Structure formats: C-alpha cells, structure tokens
Amino acid sequence: MTENEIQRQRLAERLKEYRKLIGMSQKELAEKLGKAQTVISSWEVGTGMPDAVMLPKLSKALGVSLADLCGLTDAKSSDEELLDAYHRADKTTQKNIRVLLGIERS
Secondary structure, eight states: OOHHHHHHHHHHHHHHHHHHHTTOOHHHHHHHHTOOHHHHHHHHHTSSOOOTTHHHHHHHHHTSOHHHHHTOTTOOOHHHHHHHHHHHSOHHHHHHHHHHTTSSOO
C-alpha cells in the first residue's frame, strides 16, 4: 500500500467515525455538502477522496477541526502557538502583553 492509499484510508475511517458520532447519515451529510450519497460512501470506503476545497466544508459539517479530520493531531492551535510565543518572549515583552490584555497594570 502506498503512502497516499494509507492516508486515504485513514481519512475514510475518521470521516465515517465522526459522521456516526454525531448521528448523521450519509444522505444527510451529502445533502449538507451538495453531493450525492454515493460520493460520501466512496469517501468512507476509501475509493474516493474529497478535494482540498471540500475538506473545510466537510470538517464544518461534522463539527470537527480540519486538523482532526485530516489526522494532524500534532498540529498546534493558534492559541497554543501564541502561548508558546509568549513563553519564549523576554520578561519585558511578557509584561507588555499582560498590560495590553488588561491582566496587569503598567
């Protein structure tokens, strides 16, 4: 199995899992996305794959992040990235950030 086939199968499994988790049928998901039920079915068995434009719509319809849908569990959220940047900043910059946020007085 190629890397692309492995990734397609993993996406298929996550898609089906998230859809079932929220109690949505393939038909309901298809209607939300303006697709045929057979398209959703092909995505879930791994014979087809949503294009890049469809992925954000799909994640929104399922109520999951795009990172989760795509299996990017090691991807950081923007909040985590900001927190990391805050911790890497020097003490003066950290204090200025706290003042700007209204957490601390100058």
